[in-house]
Amino acid sequence: MNLGNYLFRKYTQPQRLLLVTVLMTAVAGVTALVWYTGGIKYVYSHSMYIPIAIAGIVFGYKGGVIIALAGGLALGPWMPINTATMEMQDTINWVYRTFYFLAVGVLAGLSSDTSRRYIQRLKQFARRDPVSKLPNRKALLERLEEILPRRNQDLDSCCYLLVTLSIDNGMALRSAFGFSVIDSIIDGYARQLHEMPNHQPEVFRIHGGQLAALFPGTKPDDVDVLMQACLKTLPENANFQSLSVYVNRHLGGVLIDNHENDPQAIMQHAEIAIARANDKMTDAFVYTQEVSESIASQLALMADVTDGLKRGEFTMHYQPKVALADGKFYGVEALIRWQHPVRGWVSPDEFIPNAEHSTLILKISEFVLREVMQQVSKWRASGIDLQVAINVSGHDILQPGFAQMLFELLKEFDVPGERIELEITEGTLIEDIDEVVAELLKLTEAQITVSIDDFGTGYSSLQYLYKLPISLLKIDQVFVRYLPEDKGASYIVSAAIVLAQKMGIKSLAEGIETQANLDYLQQLGCDYGQGYLYSKPLSADNFIAWYQNYQPICPKASQLAKESTANDTSMGRPL
Incomplete structure (x- = not known):
């Protein structure tokens, strides 16, 4: 030119x-x-x-x-x-x-x-990727600028679907097969996209392990069908040097309609779609405005966590735990609560899962440990000596200096180690199991009790369970709430209790809300329980009032019912 x-x-x-x-x-x-x-x-x-x-x-x-x-x-x-x-x-x-x-x-x-x-x-x-010779991210942004609807144009002719592909196990592939494997997979995927029947997409390599395909003339009703066609075109098994290798790929889709006017925003939406597909463990996800608003809200909430800790917006509540055999009180679980100045009470489910994927969980855990130690010290001084369970993340356990920080807090507030129980979610025990075991052994040497929280809802950790220095299994409330009517939940709860008994450790059921729940769990031989049948989580002051007025709730099950359950192999006993 x-x-x-x-x-x-x-x-x-x-x-x-x-x-x-x-x-x-x-x-x-x-x-x-x-x-x-x-x-x-x-x-x-x-x-x-x-x-x-x-x-x-x-x-x-x-x-x-x-x-x-x-x-x-x-x-x-x-x-x-x-x-x-x-x-x-x-x-x-x-x-x-x-x-x-x-x-x-x-x-x-x-x-x-x-x-x-x-x-x-x-x-x-x-505007070209030097290896694949495909147009790159800059070229895609310029192309989006060209096709976006403008004034005095027929908007119906500007309907495109942007499909992005991300290879998420790139590091593992490069470690196993060398750096050229990603280039080879990308070349193969690009060729397959160009050869899609009934479609002529423009293909771009927007990142080392990412492709983008622009499909013209896509109607909203055709998006799901086209996404499925892309999944078939881009299989999980790819060929590399006569080998079939597994590619952990996720697809994100963005429909470019007459509301879009910013190429950078479209690319951001594509990244959001891929991230959501990864989070939901699905092969593909199509972006919607609601998803963007939800993510923006979550990020804004995460930004408020640090400031909330400094401003004293977080407090600790305590839910009682009792022995199911006689209904006697034996301890509490410490649960964090957040009174946001704008949103009001924020459930832990809204910020803890996201915090666990960042360093924020370390700040939250440090706050919880200090608050609980201080409260236990106050209770002991007033004559109330009990064990308090604290939820911690596997990331906390593996954080350098975590055990030392915990020991220093015990010493600072003069709290015996046996008065502290650490509850660790089952799924977090799977990662770096050897390091987790080593750190937990340090804690148990100080008489700190270790338990597995939400047992049965995480990964299949039975193969690791025998290695862990744990004293208690906590059965998640999702299995307890509908006992004994829900037969599937009954099998799981029964198996978990027998497993704990065989291992010589205790079992605790969360979410006990009815007398029927309590009777059935006592029949199965569950050791401890907590739930709204006894009390909801309480502030420290309200807990004192509850503690002073508590009357044990005993099971009503007859001996005949106990024997019937013990002999009922359909309920999972004996294993």
Whole structure:
């Protein structure tokens, strides 16, 4: 592409006419200057090089030639050497001058065209992935800018679906097969997208392990079908050097309709869709405005956590735990509560899961440990000596200095280790199991009790369970709430209790809300329980009032019912 073509694409018709008019006016102005300053023999004729050079730079060598010929003729056969004597030039004089004008115009134009071609080449390189030669992220952003609906256009013709693919096990693939494996997989996926039947998508490599495909003419009703077609086109098993390798890929979809007007926002929506597919452990997810608002709200809430801790918005509540055999009280579970200045009471389910994926969980855990230690110390001073269970994350356990911090807090508030129980969610025990065991052993040496929280809802950790220095299994309330009517939950609860008994540890059921729940759990031999049947979580002051007035709730089950359950193998006993 030469500069002349670039000019005619870049400028509008009125702008081009204005440039030509300016240049011709400059030629006429130089001609008038030469005439009124005495003729061609004076130096003013060299001023003609200026419009010629400008024409070459702006319009290319063709423009330089045209203005050079115009300038040569303007100072040619009719221009005298001296206007006072009207002595005319020789033909060779003005022809020779015109030749120089032409040389300057051509050189200026060729230099400009060469520079333009070089710049265009650099721009092309900047818009291409150097390995796959596919258009890159910059090229996609420019393409989105072109296709976005504009005023006075038919919006119905601007319906596109942007599908992005992310390879999420890239590090494992590179570790196993080398750095070229990702390039090979990307090339194969791009080729398969180009060969999709009934579709001709534009394919871009927007990141080392990410592809994007732009499908024109997509209607909202066709989005799900097209996403499924992409999943079939981009299988999890890819070929690399005659091997079939597993690719953990997720797809995100964004429908570009007449409400979209920012390419960067569209790319952000695509990233959100991929992240949501990953979080939900689904192969594909299509972006919606509601998803974006939810994520924005969650991020804003996370930003308030640190400030909330400083402002004293977080408090601890305590839910009693009792022995199911006789209903006697034996301890509490500490639960964090957040009184947000704008949102009011914020449930832990709204901020703890997100905090566990960041360093915020460490700040929250440190706050909880300090608050609980201080409260236990106050209770002991008033004659109430009990065990308090604290929820901690596996990230906390593996954090350098966590155990030492806990020991220092025990010493600072003069709390015996046996008065503290750490509840760890089952799923967090699976990662780095050897390190977790080593850290837990340090804690148990200080007489700190360790339990597994929400047992049965996480990963299949039975193969690791025997390694862990734990004293108690907590059965999640999702299995307890509908006992004994829910047979599936009954099997799981029964199996968990028998497992605990065989391992020589205790079991505790969460979420006991009815007498029927209590009776059935006592029949199964569950050791402890907590739930609204006894009490909801209470502030420290309200807990004291509850503690002083508590009357044990005993099971009503008859001995016959106990024997019936013990002999009922359909309920999972014996294992």
